[in-house]
Amino acid sequence: MTLPYELFIALRYLRAKRKQTFVSLITFISVAGVAVGVMALTISLALMTGFEEDIQNRILNGSAHITVIPARHQDELEDPAATVARLRAVPGVAAASAIVQGSGVLTNEYGTVVRVAIVSGIDPKEHEPVVALDRHMLEGKASAIASVPEGDRPPILLGRDLAADLGVAPGELVRLFVQTTTLTPMGPMPRPIWMRVAGTLDAGFYEYNAIRAYVPLETGRRLFHVAGTNEIEIRVRSLPDIDETEAGVAKALGEGYLVDNLVRQNKSLLSALRWEKLLMFIVISLIVLVAALNIVSTLILMVMEKVRDIGTLVALGATSKGILGLFVLQGVIIGVFGTFLGLAGGVTTSLVMDHYRLIQLDPNVYFVPFVPFRVKVIDSAAIALLAVAISFVATIYPAWRASRLDPVEALRHG
Secondary structure, three states: OOOOHHHHHHHHHHOOOHHHHHHHHHHHHHHHHHHHHHHHHHHHHHHHHHHHHHHHHHHHHOOOOEEEEEOOOOOOOOOHHHHHHHHHOOOOEEEEEEEEEEEEEEEEOOOOOEEEEEEEEEOHHHHOOOOOHHHHEEEOOHHHHOOOOOOOOOEEEEEHHHHHHHOOOOOOEEEEEEEEEEEEOOEEEEEEEEEEEEEEEOOOOHHHHOOEEEEEHHHHHHHHOOOOOOEEEEEEOOHHHHHHHHHHHHHHHOOOEEEEEHHHHOHHHHHHHHHHHHHHHHHHHHHHHHHHHHHHHHHHHHHHHOHHHHHHHHHOOOOHHHHHHHHHHHHHHHHHHHHHHHHHHHHHHHHHHHHHOOOEOOOOOOOOOEOOOOOOHHHHHHHHHHHHHHHHHHHHHHHHHHHOOOHHHHHHHO
């Protein structure tokens, strides 16, 4: 197969020759510039994608996707078992569970540390398909709060950071103060209850680990004076369809209920992550743009070096379009080769750093314990297209100048 003469000559010009050492060095710098820019862009996008996906997964795996509460907060759900059965039949709903939820204050056995907690009374077996507590358990089992052993303190599961703040471990006691009060000779007083820590869990998200507590369903009813339940939590089959599923849930329930989803609750955080990724893409792209300036200088030097050759080619029948294509191809080849090297280096570096978790973080400060890197094909394709497009644009002016050379003048002064 015979190569078009434009491509053949473009490749020949890029080869090193003794007389063209300086031009070859500039060509090498151009390739290296594109490669470094593409590599930086690949790693930065992999980092932002990793943060976005990891934080989103931790948020969505550690909590229910959709919550349903009565429109008036003090109300209870009417016939929760029938309501749950109706919701499970809604298209897109994977699981649903009725719970009792309220807030309280936890202290350790000696009362030296006080922490606010969101307390959920659940049936672990019913709740497991909604929020997989067993998968998040660090110590103990979720089934430990299935019931209250006779004569024993009610069991409670604590988030990892909540347990650490209180300084308690499984088997130790804590006191829980809830909003409901008990009338005493000294007036209304918060009603405390002693509870035994049955286990700790890690939802993968500090904001959850620092505030979540789970108790048996019957204990939750007694704590918050609820005869049935006051909330339903739902897990959806497909997160991209969560709005559709939420609409189906609201329609199935009718009026008198408030329906909300986890994506909307965390909209600000998820939106900020996406904007940061876009802005980083734009900023790091400037490196590729700077590298493109090297391509311009390379081609200008090449045109100056090859004036006589251009005159000869035109004299032999090459058209202005052919000369234009020759130098455009030369610049694009530099861009493609640099892009390939940059992508290979960026993808390899990202995969290694993610696999070995080379950059560790403090989970008490950041959302995740290490810097995650996720390489996506669509991101790599966007980077490659951008780099090649910038390289192509950079070739236009030098190539156009080469195509406008007068062959007679080129041969006379070349």
